[in-house]
Amino acid sequence: MTTKKILCIGAGYVGGPTMAVIADRCPQYQITVVDLNEKRIAAWNSDELPIYEPGLEEVVARCRNRNLFYSTDIPKGIREADIIFVSVNTPTKTFGCGAGRAADLQYLEKTARAIVEYADEGKIVVEKSTLPVRTAQAMSRILHSNPKGLKFQIISNPEFLAEGTAINDLENPDRVLIGGMETPEGQRAIEEVVAIYANWVPRERIITTNLWSSELTKLVSNALLAQRVSSVNSISALCEKTEANINEVTAAAGRDSRIGAKFLKASIGFGGSCFKKDILNLVYLCGYYGLPEVAEYWEQVVRMNDYQARRFVGNMLAAMFNTVADKKIAILGFAFKANTGDTRESPAIAVCCQLLEEHARLRIHDPKALGNARLDLEDAEGDISYCEDPYDAVKGAHAIALLTEWDSFRKLDFRRIYDLMEKPAFLFDGRNLLDHRKLYEIGFNVYPIGQKA
Numbered sequence: 195m196t197t198k199k200i201l202c203i204g205a206g207y208v209g210g211p212t213m214a215v216i217a218d219r220c221p222q223y224q225i226t227v228v229d230l231n232e233k234r235i236a237a238w239n240s241d242e243l244p245i246y247e248p249g250l251e252e253v254v255a256r257c258r259n260r261n262l263f264y265s266t267d268i269p270k271g272i273r274e275a276d277i278i279f280v281s282v283n284t285p286t287k288t289f290g291c292g293a294g295r296a297a298d299l300q301y302l303e304k305t306a307r308a309i310v311e312y313a314d315e316g317k318i319v320v321e322k323s324t325l326p327v328r329t330a331q332a333m334s335r336i337l338h339s340n341p342k343g344l345k346f347q348i349i350s351n352p353e354f355l356a357e358g359t360a361i362n363d364l365e366n367p368d369r370v371l372i373g374g375m376e377t378p379e380g381q382r383a384i385e386e387v388v389a390i391y392a393n394w395v396p397r398e399r400i401i402t403t404n405l406w407s408s409e410l411t412k413l414v415s416n417a418l419l420a421q422r423v424s425s426v427n428s429i430s431a432l433c434e435k436t437e438a439n440i441n442e443v444t445a446a447a448g449r450d451s452r453i454g455a456k457f458l459k460a461s462i463g464f465g466g467s468c469f470k471k472d473i474l475n476l477v478y479l480c481g482y483y484g485l486p487e488v489a490e491y492w493e494q495v496v497r498m499n500d501y502q503a504r505r506f507v508g509n510m511l512a513a514m515f516n517t518v519a520d521k522k523i524a525i526l527g528f529a530f531k532a533n534t535g536d537t538r539e540s541p542a543i544a545v546c547c548q549l550l551e552e553h554a555r556l557r558i559h560d561p562k563a564l565g566n567a568r569l570d571l572e573d574a575e576g577d578i579s580y581c582e583d584p585y586d587a588v589k590g591a592h593a594i595a596l597l598t599e600w601d602s603f604r605k606l607d608f609r610r611i612y613d614l615m616e617k618p619a620f621l622f623d624g625r626n627l628l629d630h631r632k633l634y635e636i637g638f639n640v641y642p643i644g645q646k647a
């Protein structure tokens with residue numbers, strides 16, 4: 195049997211970990227990951243991987259140069275591959291028609307055109323990126339515009355991994371979704387992709403659907419998850435007015451098996467590269483298909499998220515005598531969630547920018563995201579320093595704003611921190627991470643989300 199060759203175009207947060215796990219679980223496939231970004235590929239080939247993800251290094255170390263290769267030679271990769279996964283970025287469009295909502299599909303289209311240019315035979319092309327429903331139709335038209343008369347099969351196989359738990363999510367997925375055309379060739383292509391995942395995922399967890407259901411399911415899954423966070427955060431505001439406690443409310447509500455306990459944590463808001471972009475994309479699509487009421491319904495999820503970050507800063511101001519001008523504020527955590535260095539759409543960006551507008555002086559600490567934080571705040575005006583050591587960040591600070599739920603923050607010596615700070619010492623726990631009673635006993639003025647200290 196000849197070895198099947200898989201190519202993945204796009205060596206980012208999805209392409210990198212996904213292909214590493216496929217290579218690990220399927221030694222019979224040869225996998226190449228390509229990218230236009232030479233630095234990124236060089237990093238994948240080095241000891242310093244371009245993204246931080248628990249467990250990733252070990253998986254890459256097992257497979258790299260065995261059946262997993264990273265390269266910038268896109269034409270060669272395309273020519274040799276039997277199956278091509280496309281996991282390029284699909285950000286929100288920032289210009290022209292649909293700006294601020296629609297997905298920018300230029301990178302996807304460029305990969306499709308590269309496939310047309312370099313392929314010598316028909317192939318299965320798998321949409322791994324998150325895409326507007328019916329993108330496969332456009333992909334198919336571009337791919338079939340090839341003058342050689344080659345036939346391609348397009349499969350939708352959206353990715354559901356979450357950052358920080360990507361390796362576990364890939365190794366033990368709740369489900370794998372594979373959509374294809376309802377033709378005999380389409381069904382055969384579905385089975386080829388099923389055969390990859392069936393090497394480690396139980397067959398009953400591999401769901402097959404038509405193309406459009408698969409494309410749309412990805413947007414809907416993210417929208418439903420983000421909606422839960424916005425729903426809880428909206429109620430956290432009501433809790434603060436009524437002395438109900440958001441942790442007690444969600445714990446009790448979540449015990450109903452129809453509601454479920456997961457994804458009900460109040461916070462300063464959701465971040466990450468996808469929730470906002472995918473909901474806005476859904477909003478755009480609903481508008482495009484003449485469904486303004488549906489568009490408005492989902493848009494509210496994003497509005498509520500922006501409100502939550504503004505509300506957090508508003509609470510800080512109100513507690514600190516309506517001014518933070520010239521006050522030092524220690525920012526603990528900048529990543530959009532724990533266990534990642536990723537800061538894309540992190541609510542910390544909005545909180546920090548609003549505090550800078552109020553002329554606060556920021557001392558930012560994050561265990562993994564300081565490099566990205568620097569880039570995010572490159573153009574922000576004001577007094578900002580970045581601290582490798584959390585105790586440096588809190589020295590002389592009037593307040594702490596805890597913005598990411600890093601476990602290491604729980605283990606800090608808060609007695610020492612209190613002694614290092616100006617008094618009264620304020621602590622705003624934007625993740626409800628810490629032991630508030632203990633902090634109160636030390637002397638902090640504690641402000642959690644959706645509950646009294």
Ligand code: NAD
Pocket residue numbers: 203204205206207208209228229230231234268281282283284301302304305322323324325353354355356357467468
């Ligand atoms: P990313 O920006 O980290 O990686 C995308 C990579 O594609 C970049 O390295 C870029 O250089 C490369 N690229 C762009 N155009 C190219 C081209 N023409 N040829 C070769 N390489 C090209 O993005 P990501 O976070 O990996 O997301 C990729 C897709 O997966 C998006 O559609 C996203 O919505 C979706 N997704 C992301 C996550 C996540 O956790 N980040 C989870 C599920 C789905």
Ligand code: UGA
Pocket residue numbers: 324353354355356357358416419423456457458459460461462463464465466467468469530531532
């Ligand atoms: C999310 C989805 O969980 C993945 O299934 C999906 O594949 C991915 O988006 C994507 O398409 O990119 P991710 O953004 O990596 O994954 O992380 P999540 O764990 O979903 O957290 C998103 C944001 O919501 C974080 O800022 C997190 O702190 C926040 N959140 C999450 C809350 O505020 N409360 C919660 O209860 C859960």
